[in-house]
Amino acid sequence: MVDTKHVFQVSGIKNLQKKGKLLHGIVQLGGKYIGGSVYKDGTTHLIVTRELPSEKFMAACAGGKWIVTPEYIFDSVKNGSWLPEGPYELDIVSKGGVPGTSNPVKVWRERVTSRAMAGAFEGWRVLLMVNEPTRRDMLRRWSLEL
Numbered sequence: 046m047v048d049t050k051h052v053f054q055v056s057g058i059k060n061l062q063k064k065g066k067l068l069h070g071i072v073q074l075g076g077k078y079i080g081g082s083v084y085k086d087g088t089t090h091l092i093v094t095r096e097l098p099s100e101k102f103m104a105a106c107a108g109g110k111w112i113v114t115p116e117y118i119f120d121s122v123k124n125g126s127w128l129p130e131g132p133y134e135l136d137i138v139s140k141g142g143v144p145g146t147s148n149p150v151k152v153w154r155e156r157v158t159s160r161a162m163a164g165a166f167e168g169w170r171v172l173l174m175v176n177e178p179t180r181r182d183m184l185r186r187w188s189l190e191l
Contacts, residue, residue, distance in 0.1 A: 109157025
């Protein structure tokens with residue numbers, strides 16, 4: 046049975062051997078992997094090694110999804126079941142950041158999951174002028190009117 050609480054996408058991991066181990070681990074634990082280069086609805090977790098300027102990273106962050114490192118999968122496989130995500134959540138502050146600063150990935154996820162906000166751009170009305178077709182298509186996938 047596929048676990049709908051553990052639906053993964055991967056971003057920025059180019060090493061095929063490492064990616065293969067991740068996918069095998071996800072399936073072994075009963076999770077689901079969604080491939081492709083674009084963010085998909087239903088994703089609950091994004092696996093990255095660092096922060097990225099990618100559509101998947103931005104969408105997962107804005108949507109309050111878990112953004113975890115590959116160690117989350119590897120350690121969960123060793124454990125034989127899913128571990129708590131917290132210790133594996135990407136921390137973009139501790140890598141040379143200002144001491145005492147909160148991890149924005151975690152703060153935003155907590156805001157969205159607590160229903161304090163529905164998403165990153167709740168209530169906004171904006172006009173975006175986008176000439177580059179790839180970027181324009183990305184925004185259309187997010188159901189924005191251009």
